[in-house]
Amino acid sequence: MATMGKQDVLQQAKDANVQFIRMWFTDILGTLKSFAITVEELEDALDGGMGFDGSSITGYQDIEESDMIAMPDPSTFKVIPWSPQEEPTARMICDVQTTDGDPYVGDPRHILRRALERANEMGFDTFNCGPELEFFYFKDSSGTEPLDYGGYFDLTTLDAATALRRETVQSLQQLGIRVEYSHHEVGISQHEIDLRFDDAMTMADKVMTYKTVVKEIATRHGVYATFMPKPLIDQNGSGMHTHQSLFSNGKNAFFDADSEHYLSDEAKAFIAGQLRHARELSIIFAQHVNSYKRLVPGYEAPVYIAWSRRNRSALVRVPGFHPGQEKATRMELRCPDPSANIYLCFAALLHAGLEGIEKGYELPEPMERNLYNLSVEERDKMGIQSLPADLGEAIKEAENSELLHKALGEHTYSRLLELKREEFEDYRIQVTPYELEKFLPVL
Secondary structure, three states, X not given: OOOOOXXXXXXXXXXXXXXXXXXEEEOOOOOEEEEEEEHHHHHHHHHHOEEEEHHHOOOOOOHHHOEEEEEEOHHHOEEOOOOXXXXXXXXXXXXXXXXXOOEOOOOHHXXXXXXXXXXXXXXXOEEEEEEEEEEEEEOOXXXXXXXXXXXXXXXXXOOOOHHHHHHHHHHHHHOOOOEEEEEEOOOOOEEEEEEOOEEHHHHHHHHHHHHHHHHHHHHHOOOEEEOOOOOXXXXXXXXXXXXXXXXXXXXEOOEOOOOHHHEOHHHHHHHHHHHHOHHHHHHHHOOOOOXXXXXXXXXXXXXXEEEEOOOOOEEEEOOOOOOOXXXXXXXXXXXXOOOOOHHHHHXXXXXXXXXXXXXXXXXXXXXXXOHHHOOHHHHHHOOOOEOOOOHHHHHHHHHOOHHXXXXXXXXXXXXXXXXXXXXXXXXXXXXXXXXXXHHOOOO
8 A cells, every 4th residue: 555645645634624633642651642733734744743842741851851843654644533524633643753853762653663673674574463452341431330241252232332343343444444353352341353463563553543443432422441451350351462473575484384383483482582571571561550450360361471372371372373374373472451552562572572583592382281270389390480460570570671671762761660660659558448348347
């Protein structure tokens, strides 16, 4: 598909009678930020970007050097489906730059671009990602009253959210985002819409759009959609299983017809890299205190650092190979959740995999047993480690991680740690209803 240039954007805006353009970019935690410009400013914005104050954006600059430029990427120009039809609003995703026009080191999109450059230098021109983001629908944002009591793949009158999902899928398609599946998930009122895989940068932009669309359509129907990893104590949390593969000149670098499991040496080393560095990357793919409530045994979320072909209790699953499907050979990392900053998540995962390839990491044997059923002693004996038990442990791992420092760069690495320490400290000093119920009557 030909990429859009400046003239294409101006023409499209004119043809659709667009009045406003929302400029989108992302803060360090992955929250979408946006400001609007009028169509009269569009040409200037495409030429030189639009200035904004970066000091109020989480994880960005301090006040002394806070002037930033949002430089729109013309290829991301899309009319927003739910804006007024007569005078629609469009959106463009921006790269954040300094006033000198250099990429801003704290821009998550720039951090992913740097990871992709490393892959390029190693001979891989495409990093394909296919994340599966789950979410819950609730009556409103102040509680967790579900919309339905449906179960996995249910199609019943209980699944009140079918119309919501349908409208969401239609909006995504209008935004040029291909959807593979949409279905009810295991948890009550839990849903999943899977996007067709794409290269990492395009996919990260799509994920930001997808999360916005899901929430927007829910709001329009008077309900609330959340990507919080674990809102309900007795239900599965929401994950973001992430399928990944590397390509060189249109060929899947992960496929080897002569190898056991059909995995090339690069694929094995890439998977080994993600397994070896999983604990120190937890702060990225499970970034909130609530993320660790999902990563507990027994709720379909993987905790144990191992890989497998069939076993969904392992951190990495390698889907079986079907003849003629060489391009589909891939790994699936099952620990990320949808609250992650998608740009930083893809960047960190890519760096970990490339580290494995560069240093020739050995892939351990696959674990085909259900790891939840092993005792602590059995797991120790087999050398199977677990992910951090909480954000505090994840912070300690991240503090000693050269890989994370390299992946994020000094600015974002230190800002992120600072923010996460604050979050964990704030959480640690809370007194919860659980504690009052358990201890107040007896102590």
